[in-house]
Amino acid sequence: MEKATLDNVERVAGSGKVVMAADDYNVVSIVRDAIISGKSATFYASLPQAKAVKAWYWTPDRVEQTGIKKVSSEEKAKIASELGVEDIGSFRCNRIQCECGQVYGAFEFLQQGVKEHGRDTVLSVFALKDAAVMRVNPPDLLVCPNCDELLPERMWYDNGTYGCCFGTEE
8 A cells, every 4th residue: 555545545534424435245234334324424435335325225116216317418507697506417316395386306405515515615516527426315304495394304325426325125
């Protein structure tokens, strides 16, 4: 292992986070166990590892139950023009109706992400080419941009390198 790699590992571990290395089977098993348990974690995994998790997780039944759908070209254009996030890939998510009537979809989700984490962070996530970010049981607090109330439902989202999974009884 190169010293530069260990320097990065040391920096991450020194900040209070864990760095883990394991074979594909064990990584997928650990992510799956976290999903089922309901514990919250974020995994930065290889694309094959993420693909294996998603193949197990995103069954046709789950896609139907969650209402997750590809973001329309119109919404992608709005995301690009108003948020400056040009390429969200094959991003898909569900849409949540707030009590005030506002619909919370991909635009609002990414708008909140830019507000909370900064545009550069959001762009970095969508720029990943060799890794995937899998948010497991994320404790996101979704806020309606119209009335500032917390939304009562979960946001389900996924693309090739960024997505979430919530606990399941399987």
